[in-house]
Structures are given as structure tokens and as C-alpha cells.
Amino acid sequence: MMNPNLSMKKKLSGQPGRMAGIRRSTLKRILILAAGYIMLLLLALFMMGPFLWLLSVSLMPGTNVFSFPPAIFPTFIKFDNYVQVWSFIDFPKFIGNTLIITGLGLVLNIVLSLSTAYPLAKMRFKGRSLVFTILVSTMIIPSSTALVVHYLTISWFNLLDSFVGIVLPSAVSVFNIFLMRQTFMGIPDDIRDSGKVDGASEFRIWWQLMVPMVRPGIAVIALLEFMSYWNSFLWPIVVLNDPAKYPLASALTYLNGQFSYNFGWIAAGTILSVLPIIIVFLLTQRYYMEGISGAVKG
Incomplete structure (x- = not known):
């Protein structure tokens, strides 16, 4: 023992x-x-480097911008560039144009994405997989090719020099349809079946049962499309003949001189244009992450 x-x-x-x-x-x-x-x-510092450099240049006086060796931080902070840019460009007018374009684009994208993704996810019909495959395959079309086709289509419908002509070509996003389809697929079929048992129509099931359950996914496509429309640059210049209708990103081209560039003004104008995007993202990042995770699970 x-x-x-x-x-x-x-x-x-x-x-x-x-x-x-x-x-x-x-x-x-x-x-x-x-x-x-x-x-x-x-x-994070590497990814934020360009933005931090842009912010630094926007606060520099002209002597700092062209100093050698280049100044990373301003010797003293000045907001003159912001004041001068705001007075040089009619910011309220161009912000108003941008809000109209962005709002119209958001509504069309959300409605069309939801109404297209739902039948592809929940309804059974012949050729459903083929339709979805064809939709996804269109994502490989080069943007330059699509630009030409979009311009010819808008011209044929006499929508040049209009806000509708800017929004319409991108009103349907295949990526948004794919994202919302995956989100709808994450919802149990029992919910749709219970709605049918209660005598609800397909539209009522979609609108009152399904749509409220995919709000995080809606937040994702709303944020992505908000950034896309707010930063629209090339397409509005191609479509619009009247510069007074330009969105803010396109209007910043007025800051480029014919023989010289005021980098302080350009940096300040760019910061002012991206500031709403930063604010919206900070306010909606929680819903954005929920929507992305829900789409991945679906």
C-alpha cells in the first residue's frame, strides 16, 4: 500500500x-x-495612409505642400483651403444633385434587388437555376464594354442629360441580387409556408414576412450603393451635357486648373466629398456586419 x-x-x-x-x-x-x-x-495604418495624407495636405498652406523634403504633417493647421473651396464651388447645389441621384438609385436598387432575389431563393419554377447562372455570369462583362452599351441604351431612350440617365444603368446590380438571394435562403421555409396556410398572397408574404427579416442585408446594399452613387464620377460626365447637373464628385474637376493644380484645394474638396460616406458608415457599420454575416450563412 x-x-x-x-x-x-x-x-x-x-x-x-x-x-x-x-x-x-x-x-x-x-x-x-x-x-x-x-x-x-x-x-490599418497602411490602408488609412492615403486618407491621412489627403487630410494632412488639406490642412497645409501652399508652402508646406511643395516643400522639400515633403512635409508629412502640416507645420501649422489652417482651414483656409476648406473655406476657399466652399466659396469657389457651389457645394450646396452639387450636394443637392448628388442627393437626388443617390436617393433615386438607392430606392431602385433596393426594390429591384429584393423583388428579383426573393423568387430566385424561395419560389420553385422551371429554369430558376439557369436564370440565376446567367445573371451571375454577366458580372464578368468588362465595365468599359458595359459603358458603351449603357450609353447607347440611354441615348436611344432620350435620357441623356438627365438624372434618370445616370441612375438607370446601375439600377439593377447582380451582386446585390446575389447577396439578397443568399440572405433570403437563410430564412426557414416554414415561415413562408405558415403565411400560405393563413391565406396570405405571395406579395404579402414577401412584403410583410420576408422583407423585415432581411433588413441587415438591405442595410448592406444600401451602404454599398450609397458609396457607389455618391462617388459617381465618370458616368455623370459622359451622360450630362449641363455641368450644373453634375454630382459632387464630378464637380470637383473644376478644381483642376489648365496649367496648374492647387493640391490643397483638391485635397480639401475631396475630404468634404467623402465625409458623408464616413459618417454614414460609422452609423451603420453594425448593420453592415450583420448583413454580411447573414449572407455568408445563407
Whole structure:
């Protein structure tokens, strides 16, 4: 029979070794976690570098912008560039144009994406998979080719020099349809069946049962399309003949001189144009992440 005192001594003698092993394992996890955070911080600084540089240039006086060696940070902060740009360009008018284009584009994209994705996800009909495959395959068409086709179509419908001509070609997004289809597929079929049992029409099931359950997905496409329409640059210049109808991003071309560039003005105007996007993203990032995760699960 083993002596209890001897057994206790063996346990006590082995305890320091186990504690040392636990400490080493904990230290290793802490170092790995710290290294991961450092890498993420460096990656974030790398991704934010252009924006931070743009912000720095917008606050610099002209002497700082062209100094050698280049100044990373302004020697003193001045908001003159913002004041001068705001007075040089009619910002309220161009912001109003941008809001009209963005609002119209958002409504059309959300309605058409929801109404197209729902039958592709929940309704059973012949050729459903073929239709979805053809839709997804159109994403490989080069944007330059689509630009020519869109222009010819808009010209044929006499929609040149109009806000509708800007919005209509991108009113249907295949990516948004794909995203919403995956989101709808994540909803159990029992919910749709219960609506049918209660005598609800297909439209009522879609509008009152399904659409409220895919709000995170709607938030995703709303944010993506908001950024896309707000930053529209080339297509409005192609479609619009009247520069007074330009959205804000296209109107910033007025800051480019014929023989010189005022980089402080350009930087300040760009910061003012992207500021609404940053604010909207910060306010809706939670819904954006929920929508992305829901689409992936679906």
C-alpha cells in the first residue's frame, strides 16, 4: 500500500514544473495575440495612409505642400483651403444633385434587388437555376464594354442629360441580387409556408414576412450603393451635357486648373466629398456586419 505522505510529496514536487509550463503557455499566447494586434495596426495604418495624407495636405498652406523634403504633417493647421473651396464651388447645389441621384438609385436598387432575389431563393419554377447562372455570369462583362452599351441604351431612350440617365444603368446590380438571394435562403421555409396556410398572397408574404427579416442585408446594399452613387464620377460626365447637373464628385474637376493644380484645394474638396460616406458608415457599420454575416450563412 502506497504511503500517503510519499504521494503528497510527489504531487508537490511536480507542481512547480506544471506551473512553469502554464506560465510559458500563457506568455506564448500573449505574445501571439500582441503580434496579431501589431500586424492589424500596421495594416490599418497602411490602408488609412492615403486618407491621412489627403487630410494632412488639406490642412497645409501652399508652402508646406511643395516643400522639400515633403512635409508629412502640416507645420501649422489652417482651414483656409476648406473655406476657399466652399466659396469657389457651389457645394450646396452639387450636394443637392448628388442627393437626388443617390436617393433615386438607392430606392431602385433596393426594390429591384429584393423583388428579383426573393423568387430566385424561395419560389420553385422551371429554369430558376439557369436564370440565376446567367445573371451571375454577366458580372464578368468588362465595365468599359458595359459603358458603351449603357450609353447607347440611354441615348436611344432620350435620357441623356438627365438624372434618370445616370441612375438607370446601375439600377439593377447582380451582386446585390446575389447577396439578397443568399440572405433570403437563410430564412426557414416554414415561415413562408405558415403565411400560405393563413391565406396570405405571395406579395404579402414577401412584403410583410420576408422583407423585415432581411433588413441587415438591405442595410448592406444600401451602404454599398450609397458609396457607389455618391462617388459617381465618370458616368455623370459622359451622360450630362449641363455641368450644373453634375454630382459632387464630378464637380470637383473644376478644381483642376489648365496649367496648374492647387493640391490643397483638391485635397480639401475631396475630404468634404467623402465625409458623408464616413459618417454614414460609422452609423451603420453594425448593420453592415450583420448583413454580411447573414449572407455568408445563407
